[in-house]
Amino acid sequence: MDPEVDEAARVLLQKTADSSEFIWKAANASLGVMVASVTPARAMTALLASGIQHRNVTVRKCAAEHLLTAVELIGAEKLLSGRRDSTELLVRTMVKLAQDCHLDTR
Numbered sequence: 001m002d003p004e005v006d007e008a009a010r011v012l013l014q015k016t017a018d019s020s021e022f023i024w025k026a027a028n029a030s031l032g033v034m035v036a037s038v039t040p041a042r043a044m045t046a047l048l049a050s051g052i053q054h055r056n057v058t059v060r061k062c063a064a065e066h067l068l069t070a071v072e073l074i075g076a077e078k079l080l081s082g083r084r085d086s087t088e089l090l091v092r093t094m095v096k097l098a099q100d101c102h103l104d105t106r
Contacts, residue, residue, distance in 0.1 A: 005038045009046035015061055017056040028062055035066045040073040044090075052093055057102040064097050 001008070012034065015027035035043045044067060051063025071079060071090075080087055 001038050002042050006046045006103050007035055010050040013051045013059050014089045016062040017059050031062060031066050035069050044070040048093055
């Protein structure tokens with residue numbers, strides 16, 4: 001599923017903004033399965049690209065939750081010992097999420 005993770009994450013994150021609780025819960029559960037099934041670094045990249053900058057607060061919240069899962073799977077030591085630009089992007093994203101206006105996203 002690694003080659004399709006970017007498109008799958010984009011579509012599923014968009015569905016989390018749906019007003020139907022059934023669709024929202026199914027999309028959120030599918031994102032959880034996606035993060036658990038693909039390479040954690042690939043899931044992290046897809047979530048960073050699709051969800052963190054989104055205007056909808058529910059999409060940002062779901063992206064932040066699943067990003068946390070991917071980061072925990074990778075581990076802090078491996079994340080911080082990687083390439084400098086990817087480490088900077090992750091740190092900037094975490095700071096942005098910590099300053100988000102929505103409590104659940106923080």
